[in-house]
Amino acid sequence: MKHYSRTLPWPALRGGLIVSCQAEGDSPFNSPEGVALFARAAVLGGAVGIRSEGLDKTRRILTEVTVPVIGLLKSSFADGTVCITGTLAGVRALAEMSCAIVAIDGTLRTRENLNGPDFIRQVKTEVGCLVMADIATVAEGEACVAAGADCLSTTLSGYTPETAHLNAAGPDLALVRELAARVRVPVFAEGRLNTPADAAAARQAGAWAVVAGSAITRPTLITEWYVQALQAGPAA
Numbered sequence: 206m207k208h209y210s211r212t213l214p215w216p217a218l219r220g221g222l223i224v225s226c227q228a229e230g231d232s233p234f235n236s237p238e239g240v241a242l243f244a245r246a247a248v249l250g251g252a253v254g255i256r257s258e259g260l261d262k263t264r265r266i267l268t269e270v271t272v273p274v275i276g277l278l279k280s281s282f283a284d285g286t287v288c289i290t291g292t293l294a295g296v297r298a299l300a301e302m303s304c305a306i307v308a309i310d311g312t313l314r315t316r317e318n319l320n321g322p323d324f325i326r327q328v329k330t331e332v333g334c335l336v337m338a339d340i341a342t343v344a345e346g347e348a349c350v351a352a353g354a355d356c357l358s359t360t361l362s363g364y365t366p367e368t369a370h371l372n373a374a375g376p377d378l379a380l381v382r383e384l385a386a387r388v389r390v391p392v393f394a395e396g397r398l399n400t401p402a403d404a405a406a407a408r409q410a411g412a413w414a415v416v417a418g419s420a421i422t423r424p425t426l427i428t429e430w431y432v433q434a435l436q437a438g439p440a441a
């Protein structure tokens with residue numbers, strides 16, 4: 206196992222904002238250059254960390270910022286729901302390019318014949334990088350910590366079959382609150398934190414730090430929010 210020498214990122218991230226700089230599909234920002242511009246803008250605005258998807262994009266972002274970068278690769282489970290870094294090769298590639306932390310799907314869904322906690326156990330043994338377990342429930346979070354996850358993020362609440370009903374309900378602050386009370390590793394609040402007030406509420410709920418993406422780095426989606434609000438018409 207290779208040993209990744211690094212300063213632990215937890216103090217630098219504490220109480221701060223991590224901006225998720227991702228772009229997909231026909232987004233005009235869907236390139237290493239595009240997301241790197243977002244990362245630079247985020248750091249200028251005071252972001253203490255960046256979350257980044259994809260090997261080429263993450264490699265580029267790492268050359269542009271000095272704050273800790275949380276790297277991940279996205280794929281899909283058979284039912285079409287999102288899987289966050291589900292292969293050992295992917296974890297290794299992100300760790301070797303010096304991501305401070307690698308985000309891994311910590312849900313109980315099976316990838317490479319392992320569920321999230323078992324996969325994290327394998328990653329900690331065979332790769333040895335810092336792991337952020339992306340989870341959707343308290344039980345998943347506790348199982349990932351027992352498996353060796355270095356921190357948790359509520360990323361997947363609302364995006365797994367059993368939590369899909371929460372998607373329309375705004376950020377899952379109840380999950381942040383419960384995890385923060387139960388585990389001894391940093392808990393990051395992530396997912397649908399679309400306003401500064403949401404971010405502050407997540408800190409109040411016990412989040413170590415807050416991750417925001419869409420509301421900062423998905424301008425097409427933000428535009429749609431405005432357009433839909435206007436289509437609802439004027440109040441009677």
Ligand SMILES: CC(=O)N[C@H](C=O)[C@@H](O)[C@H](O)[C@H](O)COP(=O)(O)O
Pocket residue numbers: 225227258277287360361364395396397398399416417418419420
């Ligand atoms: C579910 C999933 O695929 N989440 C992804 C995880 O990396 C990203 O698409 C999100 O943008 C990120 O989690 C930040 O969340 P929000 O964009 O809601 O602020």
